[in-house]
Structures are given as structure tokens and as C-alpha cells.
Amino acid sequence: xxxxxxxxxxxxxxRAVLDAVDLGVAEHEVVCVLGPSGSGKSTLLRVVAxxxxxxxxxxxxxGRDQTGVPAHRRGVGLMFQDHQLFPQRDVGGNVAFGxxxxxxxxxxxxxxxxxxLELVGLPGAARRAVSALSGGEQQRVALARALAPRPRLLMLxxxxxxxxxxxRERLVVELRELFGTLGTTVLAVTHDQGEAFALxxxxxxxxxxxxxxxxxxxxxxxxxxxxxxxxxxGFENVVEATxxxxxxxxxxxxxxxxxxxPQGTRTVLVRPAGVxxxxxGEGLRxxxxxxxxxGTHVAVRLQPAGAPRxxxxxxxxxxxxxxxxxxxxxxxxxxxxxx
Amino acid sequence: xxxxxxxxxxxxxxxxxxxxxxxxxxxxxxxxxVAAIVGRGLHTDGTWQLGRIGxxxxxxxxxxxxxxxxxxxxxxxxxTLLVGLPGAYVFARLDFPGRQLLRAVASVPFVLPTVVVGTAFLALVGxxxxxxxxxxxxxxxxxxxxxxxxxxxxxxxxxxxxxxLWAQLDPRQEEAARMLGASPWRAWRQVTLPALGPAxxxxxxxxFLFTFTSFGIVQILGGPAFSTLEVEIYRxxxxxxxxxxxxxxxxxxxxxxxxxxxxxxxxxxxxxxxxRLVDAAVTARxxxxxxxxxxxxxxxxxVVVLLLLPLAVLVQRSLDAPGFRYYRALTEDDxxxxxxxxxxxxxxxxxxxxxxxxxxxxxxxxxxxxxxxRDAGRLVRGFDALLMLxxxxxxxxVGFGFLIALxxxxxxxxxxxxxxxxxxxxxxxPFVVRIMLPVLRATDHRLREAAAVLGASPWRxxxxxxxxxxxxxxxxxxxxxxxVSLGEFGATxxxxxxxxxxxxxxxxxxxxxxxxxxxxxxxxxxxxxMVVCAVALLxxxxxxxxxxxxxx
Numbered sequence: 001x002x003x004x005x006x007x008x009x010x011x012x013x014x015r016a017v018l019d020a021v022d023l024g025v026a027e028h029e030v031v032c033v034l035g036p037s038g039s040g041k042s043t044l045l046r047v048v049a050x051x052x053x054x055x056x057x058x059x060x061x062x063g064r065d066q067t068g069v070p071a072h073r074r075g076v077g078l079m080f081q082d083h084q085l086f087p088q089r090d091v092g093g094n095v096a097f098g099x100x101x102x103x104x105x106x107x108x109x110x111x112x113x114x115x116x117l118e119l120v121g122l123p124g125a126a127r128r129a130v131s132a133l134s135g136g137e138q139q140r141v142a143l144a145r146a147l148a149p150r151p152r153l154l155m156l157x158x159x160x161x162x163x164x165x166x167x168r169e170r171l172v173v174e175l176r177e178l179f180g181t182l183g184t185t186v187l188a189v190t191h192d193q194g195e196a197f198a199l200x201x202x203x204x205x206x207x208x209x210x211x212x213x214x215x216x217x218x219x220x221x222x223x224x225x226x227x228x229x230x231x232x233x234g235f236e237n238v239v240e241a242t243x244x245x246x247x248x249x250x251x252x253x254x255x256x257x258x259x260x261x262p263q264g265t266r267t268v269l270v271r272p273a274g275v276x277x278x279x280x281g282e283g284l285r286x287x288x289x290x291x292x293x294x295g296t297h298v299a300v301r302l303q304p305a306g307a308p309r310x311x312x313x314x315x316x317x318x319x320x321x322x323x324x325x326x327x328x329x330x331x332x333x334x335x336x337x338x339x
Numbered sequence: 340x341x342x343x344x345x346x347x348x349x350x351x352x353x354x355x356x357x358x359x360x361x362x363x364x365x366x367x368x369x370x371x372x373v374a375a376i377v378g379r380g381l382h383t384d385g386t387w388q389l390g391r392i393g394x395x396x397x398x399x400x401x402x403x404x405x406x407x408x409x410x411x412x413x414x415x416x417x418x419t420l421l422v423g424l425p426g427a428y429v430f431a432r433l434d435f436p437g438r439q440l441l442r443a444v445a446s447v448p449f450v451l452p453t454v455v456v457g458t459a460f461l462a463l464v465g466x467x468x469x470x471x472x473x474x475x476x477x478x479x480x481x482x483x484x485x486x487x488x489x490x491x492x493x494x495x496x497x498x499x500x501x502x503x504l505w506a507q508l509d510p511r512q513e514e515a516a517r518m519l520g521a522s523p524w525r526a527w528r529q530v531t532l533p534a535l536g537p538a539x540x541x542x543x544x545x546x547f548l549f550t551f552t553s554f555g556i557v558q559i560l561g562g563p564a565f566s567t568l569e570v571e572i573y574r575x576x577x578x579x580x581x582x583x584x585x586x587x588x589x590x591x592x593x594x595x596x597x598x599x600x601x602x603x604x605x606x607x608x609x610x611x612x613x614x615r616l617v618d619a620a621v622t623a624r625x626x627x628x629x630x631x632x633x634x635x636x637x638x639x640x641x642v643v644v645l646l647l648l649p650l651a652v653l654v655q656r657s658l659d660a661p662g663f664r665y666y667r668a669l670t671e672d673d674x675x676x677x678x679x680x681x682x683x684x685x686x687x688x689x690x691x692x693x694x695x696x697x698x699x700x701x702x703x704x705x706x707x708x709x710x711x712x713r714d715a716g717r718l719v720r721g722f723d724a725l726l727m728l729x730x731x732x733x734x735x736x737v738g739f740g741f742l743i744a745l746x747x748x749x750x751x752x753x754x755x756x757x758x759x760x761x762x763x764x765x766x767x768x769p770f771v772v773r774i775m776l777p778v779l780r781a782t783d784h785r786l787r788e789a790a791a792v793l794g795a796s797p798w799r800x801x802x803x804x805x806x807x808x809x810x811x812x813x814x815x816x817x818x819x820x821x822x823v824s825l826g827e828f829g830a831t832x833x834x835x836x837x838x839x840x841x842x843x844x845x846x847x848x849x850x851x852x853x854x855x856x857x858x859x860x861x862x863x864x865x866x867x868x869m870v871v872c873a874v875a876l877l878x879x880x881x882x883x884x885x886x887x888x889x890x891x
Contacts, residue, residue, distance in 0.1 A: 070796075071788070072792070072793075072795050074792075076792065084783070084788075084789040086786065086790075089807075097795075101794035101803075148793075149793060
């Protein structure tokens with residue numbers, strides 16, 4: 001393991017912001033920590049960087065305990081949320097900063113700055129003032145600056161947080177390619193699941209200072225660990241249910257399950273695609289409460305009598321109008337028993 | 340736990356390291372002399388005579404002095420705020436032809452020594468002054484001469500401290516308030532004023548302390564009728580030789596100043612916040628509308644009438660004899676007032692001022708760096724207030740304390756030239772800290788973290804991130820320290836040796852002697868002092884980096 005956290009705990013005034021977190025990042029792995037604001041994910045990065053002392057536990061880099069090692073000797077890179085470019089230096093001065101700190105000769109600095117700016121798609125920008133850069137350009141300069149000293153671990157705090165959507169989608173792809181080419185080990189935090197899934201080899205979901213789930217994007221997406229993770233990923237059809245045999249007893253009635261489901265009182269998730277609309281009279285009777293156009297499909301909110309709302313994904317053409325009465329049936333392939 | 344130092348211990352050690360020099364400096368050259376003089380005054384015949392305090396306060400003339408000291412300081416501060424706030428606004432936010440020149444002119448008075456200000460107003464409103472000649476108006480027997488001179492002196496302190504920050508406040512904050520429905524006035528009141536609050540409070544506090552402890556101006560313009568605590572302490576020590584009364588007065592001043600500083604520390608801490616600072620060069624706009632043009636005209640008129648006129652009259656008076664007679668007289672060794680030609684005072688003053696500025700910058704810079712640390716606790720904040728004390732404690736006390744405390748082993752500096760710069764640096768340090776602190780505190784902490792993560796040690800973080808941010812403040816602080824030391828009068832008058840007078844001391848001695856030639860020489864030497872200070876300031880202004888420096 002390149003990075004290891006063992007029982008990492010940070011308390012702010014009695015409240016545990018990081019609560020006995022254990023986490024490992026292997027070399028060349030890209031790990032994305034995903035969580036709502038206040039879940040402790042930025043603190044996690046600050047702990048690894050040496051900017052935030054631990055109240056308990058250890059940080060190991062390449063197996064060595066980092067307790068007492070100050071930030072500037074840890075050899076990790078951190079890209080800050082709002083970039084924190086040095087305003088009084090130009091682009092080249094910013095990118096070269098870490099090289100200067102490490103005593104790299106001037107000529108080599110220049111060469112490396114040129115390379116990096118090329119790499120992040122800003123060739124020849126070394127003399128530009130950082131105040132004259134757009135948000136996306138600042139983000140690229142911040143990335144080049146963090147990469148310049150060749151950190152053994154690169155950490156990104158909400159790397160694309162402030163950028164507009166199309167730029168974000170493009171940069172996520174570029175970043176993924178870049179990290180692949182360079183073989184960089186990356187620990188990123190974000191609150192945006194799309195970003196995390198697109199970027200990461202492994203996703204770690206955090207909640208209240210603890211790790212709620214860890215796995216590949218596909219694993220996390222397909223089998224959220226619990227109701228919190230499922231809801232955080234945007235799933236709304238999550239309920240407590242009693243599982244008996246091949247079906248779950250839910251407020252929505254009997255829901256069929258895929259084979260070998262664990263039995264007993266469980267949390268059940270029904271993906272929107274698993275909510276099939278059928279003519280009124282068949283299945284569960286619902287009223288259409290709202291429709292949201294989502295590009296490839298329409299998300300339809302359905303209100304059954306005396307049960308929580310359901311979300312269904314409908315093809316563009318066949319989506320019912322608000323106020324219409326419909327019937328609902330469930331597709332076992334899209335139902336997951338959590339935990 | 341491991342045996343390695345935890346980050347907490349490490350940062351404590353760093354903080355103590357930063358604070359060691361300032362603390363030692365203050366203990367040795369401030370607390371020790373002050374303790375010595377208080378002991379000399381109150382501790383007589385082997386016992387403490389604390390009843391003296393009541394005795395002194397019971398004297399009606401002392402109560403009169405106290406009352407006058409307080410109300411003239413309050414009125415001077417109010418007048419300065421009234422005139423200074425529009426000035427700060429105009430210099431920070433309006434862009435007009437001649438702005439640089441006007442700013443430079445408005446900056447001059449602050450670096451002028453109190454002695455020069457006193458002499459200039461004497462030449463304008465005193466006996467045989469310009470107004471006396473023209474209309475028979477004399478103000479030197481009224482309090483107005485003192486108040487006007489105080490506003491003259493403090494106008495630029497205020498405009499510089501407040502205007503400097505104002506120019507760097509992001510105007511978009513106010514625009515955001517406007518978009519939320521605030522009128523221009525409300526947007527200013529709700530957004531800009533709170534952001535300026537600490538700077539305004541600090542500026543007003545400085546003005547109050549300067550005027551509360553005013554010495555040179557009152558000494559020259561006050562005559563026998565008006566006396567501040569400071570003048571009274573000087574009178575008691577050097578004319579009446581009543582040390583115990585002087586000591587009691589010092590204690591009273593100590594308490595009053597301590598109270599003001601405590602209030603100040605409290606208000607500043609309540610409002611402390613990280614401000615969004617932008618480049619000062621991009622915030623100024625061309626004046627628009629009647630209000631802005633009126634403000635601009637008013638500020639220009641203020642600068643011309645209040646600031647330029649007295650100085651012009653001073654220069655005119657110094658030339659009021661054929662063939663530069665007053666200036667030529669300065670080079671002659673008359674063997675009377677001084678042991679050397681008065682002109683030698685220039686070299687002495689410059690030499691002392693350079694040494695004093697270096698000391699003040701080192702001590703003040705270290706103190707400001709220690710105070711900026713995020714983990715600064717109660718103790719450190721207390722130190723903040725302590726640093727301000729020399730501002731409020733009478734300079735006369737400092738000088739006199741130096742004289743009686745530092746003249747015997749283990750610390751015998753009586754015959755050393757460093758004595759004068761040390762005293763002047765003591766007065767300069769609070770300025771350095773006051774100027775550096777707001778800028779250091781306003782620097783986004785994450786920039787420092789970004790540098791640390793890129794491999795910069797704490798020292799390099801300071802050099803690479805803080806220093807470029809504060810370079811301008813540092814230069815201004817150096818200018819202040821230099822000017823303060825050039826003009827320092829209250830302490831220097833005690834410890835400058837007769838064969839090594841500084842410029843202000845020489846001017847005061849010349850004014851104290853009768854006759855036209857001495858008056859004219861005082862005017863001439865005062866003019867020279869003014870020019871030296873103005874040149875120092877202009878050099879600093881030109882050093883100020885206007886564009887980005889390229890390190891790469």
C-alpha cells in the first residue's frame with residue numbers, strides 16, 4: 001500500500017470529524033472519496049497532507065509512519081478546492097513553485113514547466129498572469145503545479161467543483177486519461193457521484209466521518225451498502241421490507257426479488273428502471289405527481305395511496321401526464337436487497 | 340504515542356521562537372526603564388509612597404491637565420475622522436489625473452516630525468505669522484492651533500491606514516449588496532464599513548493615542564495656557580525636578596492608555612475576518628455624479644489649505660532673510676546652543692533613523708508573524724496589546740527611563756550611540772505591527788498550506804507567500820519607522836548628547852532662544868527636516884512595486 005490510514009480520528013470540539021477511518025490506496029490506484037459536505041472528506045485529505053494533526057491513529061506513506069512529519073516533507077501533492085494559485089506569480093511561477101522548493105536547477109525547472117503546461121493543454125502559457133485565466137485554465141494550472149514535483153500521491157479536493165458542466169465532463173475524461181498515462185496514484189474527494197464514478201478505480205463513500213462503503217464504481221452503483229449510500233447516489237425507492245422467499249413485503253406490496261436474496265428484515269432498493277408502468281387496474285395503483293425531463297428518459301414521481309412515493313424511469317414518448325392514474329409492477333432484475 | 344514532537348508542541352516552539360526577540364526587546368528596553376522610573380518616583384526613603392497618587396490627583400491644576408488632555412484628544416480624533424474618511428474614500432476608489440501626486444502630498448504630513456508641524460503652524464497662525472500679518476488673527480493662544488495641527492498631523496495616518504485597505508477591498512462585494520436591493524449608501528454601510536471596521540478602529544485609536552500623548556505640538560503651540568499630561572510630565576521632571584509627581588502622572592497615563600488599548604483589542608477581535616483582497620490598482624474608477632465630484636473637490640481643497648499652506652509658509656519664513664542668511668547661520672559653530680554647527684544634526688538624525696528602522700522592522704516583523712499564527716492563543720493576543728503600550732506611554736518617560744535605567748551595569752549604554760535608535764525603535768515597533776498585522780491576517784491561510792504541500796518549509800512559506808503579499812506593507816512600515824525615528828522628540832530630547840543633537844532637538848533648542856536669527860534658523864532647520872522626511876517618503880513610494888515581480 002502506498003497510503004494507509006489506521007484508525008485515523010480527528011475531533012473538532014468533541015465532535016469526531018474523522019472517526020477511526022481505515023483506508024488504503026495502492027500504487028497507481030485512483031481512489032475517489034465521495035460524500036456530502038460535512039462528511040469529513042476534506043479533513044481526510046488534510047490529514048494525509050499533514051495540514052491537520054490526528055487526534056488518534058496513524059497515516060502511513062510507503063509503510064512509514066508520518067506522525068510528526070510536517071506537510072512540506074511528506075512528498076504528497078494537494079490540489080485545493082478553489083485552486084489557491086499564488087496571485088503574485090505568473091502561470092510559470094506557480095507551476096515551478098514546487099520545483100524551486102525542491103531545489104531543481106533553473107534550466108530543468110523551465111523544461112518541466114513547459115512539459116507540464118503542454119500536458120494540461122496550456123502550451124506557452126507560462127508568462128500569463130493567473131488573474132487573467134478562466135476557471136478551467138486555473139484548474140489546469142493548479143493541476144500542473146501539483147504534478148510538477150512528481151508527488152508520490154496526488155490528492156484532489158473537489159477538483160472540478162467550480163466549473164461548468166460541459167467543461168467538467170470534458171476534464172473528467174482528460175484527467176482519467178492523464179492519470180492512466182502518468183501512472184499517478186490519486187486520492188480525490190468530491191460530492192459529485194458522476195465525477196467520482198468517471199474518475200475512480202475505487203470509490204469510497206463517507207458519512208459522518210466514517211466509511212460507509214468502498215468498492216469499484218460498478219459495485220457501489222449496483223449494490224449500495226445501505227440506505228444512506230443508496231439515497232446519496234440518487235436512488236429514492238428505498239424502504240424497509242421483510243424478505244421471505246423470492247419476494248419482499250414492502251409498503252408498495254409484494255416486490256419480486258432476484259434469486260438467493262438474504263432473508264429477514266432488510267432495506268430494499270428498487271431502481272427507477274425497475275418500476276414498470278402498466279394500465280390502471282393492474283398492479284399498484286398510483287397517481288403521477290411530477291415529471292422531470294432527464295435527457296434520455298423522463299423521471300416520473302408516482303404517489304401510491306398510503307405509501308412512500310416511487311420514482312420511475314419512462315421512455316420519452318410513453319411518459320404519462322401529471323395527474324394521470326397508472327398501475328405499477330416491479331422488475332426483479334432491478335431490485336436490490338441492501339447490506 | 341511516539342516520542343517524536345507532536346505538531347502541537349512543534350507549533351508552540353515555533354511561536355515561542357518568533358516571540359523571543361520581541362519579548363526580550365520589550366522587557367529590556369521598555370518594562371525595565373519604566374519600572375525604574377516608577378520606582379524612583381514612588382519608592383522614596385525605603386518605603387512605597389502610594390498615597391502620592393491621591394495627593395497628586397487632588398491638585399486642581401493636575402485635574403485641569405487631565406481634562407484638557409482627554410477632550411482635546413477626543414475632539415482631534417473626531418475632526419480627523421470627519422476629514423479623513425472622505426479622503427480615504429477618494430484616494431482608494433476614485434481615479435483622477437494627479438491622483439498619485441495628491442496622494443504623495445497627502446502622505447507628507449505624517450512623516451513630518453511634530454516639531455516641524457508645530458513650527459509650521461507657528462509660522463501660519465502664531466505671533467508674527469501669516470494670518471497675524473494679513474488680518475491680525477492669532478490662534479496660538481487658543482486651542483484651535485493645537486487641534487488644527489493635530490488634524491494636519493494625523494490626516495495622512497488615517498488616510499493611509501484606512502485608504503490602503505479600502506483600495507484592496509473587492510468592489511464586487513458592494514455590487515452584490517446593490518443587486519440585493521441596497522442603496523449605494525446602505526451597501527457601503529452594510530458591506531464596506533464592517534470590512535473597514537478594524538482598520539478604522541485601528542486608525543482612530545492611533546489618532547487618539549497620538550493626540551492624547553501629544554508632546555512636541557503642544558509644547559510649541561500650547562504656550563503656558565495648554566498643557567497635556569505629556570508636557571506636564573516633562574515639566575515636572577526637567578523644570579521642577581519633581582520626580583514623584585512625574586511618576587504618578589506616568590502611572591495615570593499608563594492606566595488610561597491601557598484601558599483604550601483593551602477596548603481596541605476587543606473591538607478588533609470581534610470583527611476580525613479574512614477579507615477578500617484584490618489588487619488595489621483595479622478598484623479605482625473615474626468619478627461620476629455630483630456626490631463623487633464634490634467629495635473629490637473637498638479633498639483637494641483640504642489638502643491644499645490644511646496641508647500645503649502651513650508648509651509653504653514655513654518655507655517662506657525660512658527664506659525671509661536676504662541671501663539665505665538663516666541657512667548659512669546653521670553651518671556656523673556659534674558655540675552657544677550646541678557644541679557643533681546645527682547642520683551636523685542632519686547626519687546624526689539619518690544615522691539614528693536607519694538603525695532604528697532596522698531594529699523596529701525586525702522586532703515588529705517577528706511580533707506580527709507570531710501574532711498572525713492561527714493557533715495564537717490568549718497569551719499571544721495579550722502580547723498584541725502590550726506591543727501598543729509604548730505608543731501610549733509618554734515618550735518622555737521612555738527617554739527619562741532610559742537615562743536612569745540604562746546607565747549602570749549590567750546594561751550601561753549611556754555613552755553608546757545605540758541608545759537613541761533603541762528608544763526610537765521602541766516608539767516605531769507598534770507602527771510596524773499595526774501596519775503588518777491586518778495584511779498578514781487577511782492573507783488566505785490556504786495559500787500557505789498550498790505552499791507547504793508543494794514542499795515549502797515554514798520559513799520558505801513566509802518568504803514565498805507572506806512576504807510578497809506584505810512587501811508593500813513592509814515598505815510602508817519601514818517608511819513609518821524611519822519617519823517616526825527622524826521626528827522622535829520626547830524621548831530623544833532626554834538622551835541625545837549635546838554634541839550629537841538630532842534635527843527635532845536642534846529645532847526646539849533654537850525656538851527656545853529669543854531673537855529673529857534663532858527663529859529664522861529654527862524655520863530653516865525645520866524646512867530641512869521636512870525635506871529630508873519628504874524625500875525619504877518619496878523614495879519609499881517609488882520603491883513600491885507596481886507590477887508583479889518575476890521570480891521564475
